[in-house]
Amino acid sequence: MPQHVRGVIARSSGAPVELTDIVIPDPGPGEVIVAISACGVCHTDLTYRDGGINDEYPFLLGHEAAGVVDAVGPGVDSVAIGDFVVLNWRAVCGDCRACRRGRPEYCFNTHNATQKMTLTDGTELTAALGIGAFAEKTLVHAGQCTKVNPAADPAVAGLIGCGVMAGLGAAVNTGGVARGDSVAVIGCGGVGAAAVVGARLAGATTIIAVDRDPRRQSMATELGATHTVDASAVDTVASIRSLTGGFGADVVIDAVGRPETWEQAFYARDLAGTVVLVGVPTPDVRVDMALVDFFSRGGALKSSWYGDCLPDRDFPMLIDLHLQGRIPLEHFVSERIGLDGIEDAFDAMHEGRGLRSVVTL
Template identity: 65%
Template sequence: MPYEVRAAVAVEKGAPAEVRTILVPDPGPEDVLVAVQACGVCHTDLHYREGAVGDDFPYLLGHEAAGVVEAVGPQVTGLAPGDYVVLAWRAPCGRCRSCRRGRPWYCFDSRNAARPMTLLDGTPLTAALGIGAFAEKTLVAAGQAVKVDPAARPEAAGLIGCGVMAGYGAAVHTGAVGSGDTVAVIGCGGVGNAAIAGASRAGARRVIAIDLDDGKLDAAERFGATDTVNSRGTDPVEAVRGLTGGHGADVVIDAVGRPETYRQGFYMRDLAGTLVQVGVPEPETTIELPLLDLFSRGGALKSSWYGDCLPSRDFPVLIDLYLSGKLHLDRFVTETVGLGDLEAAFTRMQRGEVLRSVVTL
């Protein structure tokens, strides 16, 4: 029997999200039903609402969530009602060419729930990133629900599901930051600060935070930045070179995803350095660089998909770091809001007033 629950739905492109009653079906054979406790407000949700991800409206928004398993499909193993989980938008299939090559963090056929959630009139909803967690209950594939220590408060734990994992993994996995490295992070929102925390945790000798906002730079220092650069009135490339003996950083992480920040990151590297792009670009943007510079500067230009994470491996580790006081997830939570406050939270996010608003249910 379907469950009637309240949820935030983007009905049409550009229109404000609406709180609607939706229908959530019983789990399919390999699905789990999750009672959502908290879900972070991420830029990706706004991209869905604006039609920048696709046009498969209506969208059920929300994807950065923690909650409790209520029911499981008959073929599900390893999860049971009552388990506390963080939801992941990658659930490796184990069968695609990337999984078979031993790289499940790049899975090209990630699992989602087999049965759609719908509006009351039966209209299927497209779940944001295959999750749809701005809802009192949601249905996901079993591989998307990662069991973690229930001692972690859901407002903080849910952030592991997207922004924190993306930034932390961009430093630790994609960028392979090592002991003694110098690291520059462009953009000090939730993802950028998670990258700073990851670089610091990985043993970077110097972590340089770059942003236009002094408030965000202050926050970056609390996550482990050793130096800050306000690029509103300072050339960040020259500033980073000045802080690194004229060489540039070993690893640069672009957590913004704009052509100008990517170009800055490219020239901010030391020779043979690594540039990691984790900020999601707008669909129409392009970048042009001299081919000779691409050749002569060497190194690596990488895109970080979800921090190149394996949720079943990485989520429990990050939660353990949080509970031991080594990863300060609570510092990402600027405010908690209700489901009906989502549009106001989007506005504050666009103004750069928050690291993360979190919807509690």
């Protein structure tokens, strides 16, 4: 029978979020109910609240989550009740043109739950990124559940479900950072900091963290950056070139997604180097550059969507590396809050206080 739980919704653009009762139907074919243990507060949740994704209000926010499988629907055999899982928004279909040509990380037909969660009056909710995990429980497609080692702290594990995977994957999967490479990361919030971790994991010997906030520069150093650049005080491109023998970095990762940071990334890379855009731009921004510069420099200009990850492959591996002490994901958890602390967490995000607020239940 349907379950009533508490969840955080956004009713209209810019309005404060609301903690209220929501209704979760019994799982149907291919669906799973997950009892949420922890969920990170990601900038995408704020973008949903403010109408930057679409206007399909009300939204059930939250997507960077880990929890325990509470119930499974007919036909589900990939997870079982009691499994500890990280939720993902890339449940690959296995049958679209990308999957058929062996590129499932670009799946064009990812799965979400068929049924809708609702308010108690029957109003259907739009789950953020098909997850909706600022709630005691949520309904997702079975393919959105990735089993990982239950020894992991849920507050840490959940962050792999979005920001950590996006940044780390931008370096390792999209950027193809290799041993001995030089890497620059522009913007060292949660995603950029994870890109620093990815660059270090891949064996980069020069890792340059660029940010305006000294707190984020310091955190990037703790996570493996070998150099920092204060973008508010010096020329970013000139500084990166100076730190790489005058050539520019082999891989430059833009974790901001603004025209000015993308241009900095373009001109701060070595000849035939790689630029990776993982910061999400707003629809109104444009880049105006001389086409001859693209022709003259060669190399690769890439966008990284979810770190070009495959959750079933990458999530368990990252959890295992963390439990082995090889990637310090615990540093990403800046504070632990309750479901009633989301608006304060959005304020902390605006003010640059820490990397992630994490809701724990």
